[in-house]
Amino acid sequence: MAATAVAVAVAVGVTAAxxxxxxxxxxxxxxxxxxxxxxxxxxxxxxxxxxRAVADDEDxxxxxxxGSADGEAASGGDAxxxxxxxxxxxxxxxxxxxxxxxxxxxxxxxxxKQLDVFSPAPGGGLFTSGVPTPxxxxxVTEAAxxxxxxxxxxxxxxxxxxxxFSYTNASAYAFPPPVLTITPVGDSSGGADRLTATVEDFVxxxxxxxxxMTLVYRCAAPPPTTAGAAVWPPNAxxxxxxxxxxxxxxxxxxxxxxxxxxxxxxxxxxxxxGVVTPTAGDAPFVGIPDSRRAEVTATTGATLPDGDxxxxxxxxxxxxxxxxxxxAAPAVSQAFAMPAAVSSxxxxxxxxxxxxxxxxxxxxxxxxxxxxxxxSCAGHGGATLTVTIGVPPWAPLVGSIAKDxxxxxxxxxxxxxxxxxxxxxxxxxxxxxxIPRNLFASAFAPPAGxxxxxxxxxxxxxxxxTVPANVRSVVFVVTNDAAxxxxxxxxxxxxxxNPPSMAIASIRYSALGRRGALNPDGEVLPPGTSKTLTLDxxxxxxxxxxxxxGLVMAGEANVEWARPDEACQR
Numbered sequence: 118m119a120a121t122a123v124a125v126a127v128a129v130g131v132t133a134a135x136x137x138x139x140x141x142x143x144x145x146x147x148x149x150x151x152x153x154x155x156x157x158x159x160x161x162x163x164x165x166x167x168x169r170a171v172a173d174d175e176d177x178x179x180x181x182x183x184g185s186a187d188g189e190a191a192s193g194g195d196a197x198x199x200x201x202x203x204x205x206x207x208x209x210x211x212x213x214x215x216x217x218x219x220x221x222x223x224x225x226x227x228x229x230k231q232l233d234v235f236s237p238a239p240g241g242g243l244f245t246s247g248v249p250t251p252x253x254x255x256x257v258t259e260a261a262x263x264x265x266x267x268x269x270x271x272x273x274x275x276x277x278x279x280x281x282f283s284y285t286n287a288s289a290y291a292f293p294p295p296v297l298t299i300t301p302v303g304d305s306s307g308g309a310d311r312l313t314a315t316v317e318d319f320v321x322x323x324x325x326x327x328x329x330m331t332l333v334y335r336c337a338a339p340p341p342t343t344a345g346a347a348v349w350p351p352n353a354x355x356x357x358x359x360x361x362x363x364x365x366x367x368x369x370x371x372x373x374x375x376x377x378x379x380x381x382x383x384x385x386x387x388x389x390x391g392v393v394t395p396t397a398g399d400a401p402f403v404g405i406p407d408s409r410r411a412e413v414t415a416t417t418g419a420t421l422p423d424g425d426x427x428x429x430x431x432x433x434x435x436x437x438x439x440x441x442x443x444x445a446a447p448a449v450s451q452a453f454a455m456p457a458a459v460s461s462x463x464x465x466x467x468x469x470x471x472x473x474x475x476x477x478x479x480x481x482x483x484x485x486x487x488x489x490x491x492x493s494c495a496g497h498g499g500a501t502l503t504v505t506i507g508v509p510p511w512a513p514l515v516g517s518i519a520k521d522x523x524x525x526x527x528x529x530x531x532x533x534x535x536x537x538x539x540x541x542x543x544x545x546x547x548x549x550x551x552i553p554r555n556l557f558a559s560a561f562a563p564p565a566g567x568x569x570x571x572x573x574x575x576x577x578x579x580x581x582x583t584v585p586a587n588v589r590s591v592v593f594v595v596t597n598d599a600a601x602x603x604x605x606x607x608x609x610x611x612x613x614x615n616p617p618s619m620a621i622a623s624i625r626y627s628a629l630g631r632r633g634a635l636n637p638d639g640e641v642l643p644p645g646t647s648k649t650l651t652l653d654x655x656x657x658x659x660x661x662x663x664x665x666x667g668l669v670m671a672g673e674a675n676v677e678w679a680r681p682d683e684a685c686q687r
Contacts (some may be wrong), residue, residue, distance in 0.1 A: 229257025231285040262371040273378030274448035336377035393439035400429035424515030432603030433672035455505030497524025523672035526551035530603025599645030606671035619662035656685030
């Protein structure tokens, strides 16, 4: 490619100006020119653009090869005179000409400082957009971020600052990560141990002439100490200085004050967490006062689980539980450590955490962070899962969730009679909290004392009723209590007659015509749901028979009851 020349007018003493052609100048459309006087007989012209320079000596015509003796003369100084053939001592020594000084023209100085550094939102907010907070503008540090006395403050509830930068000339800079220094302010004893800071997620993208980084603060948790001793000074403040060598001959410097809180080991006042229930919305974790713990222990002898409590309990069919973490203003950001879940009985259930298994960052502007507690049941029964999440320097989050792995009584399930059953008032309890009343006890019902079952309630007030011979159906209402948080999973309905020679019984059901009927092949009853169960009887002989009805429950103890003294007449 043919080089384009640029004419540069040079004046030496009273010598008339001459034009100097500079090969390759077309590559430097915005080049600047600096003049170096080289003595009464010579002059040196330097054209600079970014880090490149083209030189031409007035006594040299610029056609020397790089690295040759003539080329050395062309890069600054006069070429030595040739040796005389009659001089026995060889050529006369020539005085060395020092290299020309590095001269930065005002144009270059201005161009190289077209560098802006800013936080993407007012106050250094995280992950948000809007009017930015300038830190360095046109290469000049803003007064609020003065390297010696900054007034910009990242407070107790801010654990990082997002920083963006942009520039106009991609070849003018080198962008190594900045160097940080931490200086305690005032009576902030232990400041060097109390606070560390790092630059993370540093990215420079020359194609867009921009980049970003995150300044992460880590305030240490208070060290163990004797009772009554000072832990950390309140609101310990340190100056975090940033030095950024964007060029070999130029560095940026700025600083920000960082305040560390939580020195007393207290809870983060603006951080909440809880359970996202399938049907009832949020069930937040709430701290249990020591007085309440003492009261429960004194009255029941039991010890409440560690940490916060929630009204939610994971049922038999809950394979996972959603947890939420949420940060509220005036907090800006807060890192949390790797969550852990510990079971009170590993032989019954264990758990693992997904969503943010290695920790993460909460930001007020980003809303909630969700975790998922996955259960693995190893046998029937139940256990308590204690979840711990570190949020240094604040006290860790600790909360407990009960998990039922099945085999127990379905506590929300009830059965009653309907108005279609003669001689029994409508709504007569047949099954309460998954346990049949004594009047309707089945020979196949589970005994008291199995997991989740207490002592059966007393017998119903109504006496055993004999259904008249002309009645050929019995109707029950099966309900999953609205106060029970979990659905009842009926796998199928079973029906028997004792003695079998007395009658034949069947379940009346039509998928098209009986929307309110319980499907004998299985159905899920959400909390607050009721279904009717209609039994038709065909007598085979004269006498009485007992109807045995069973609800086979998925993952829970079966619910079975009997309807005695079914009269038959042939």
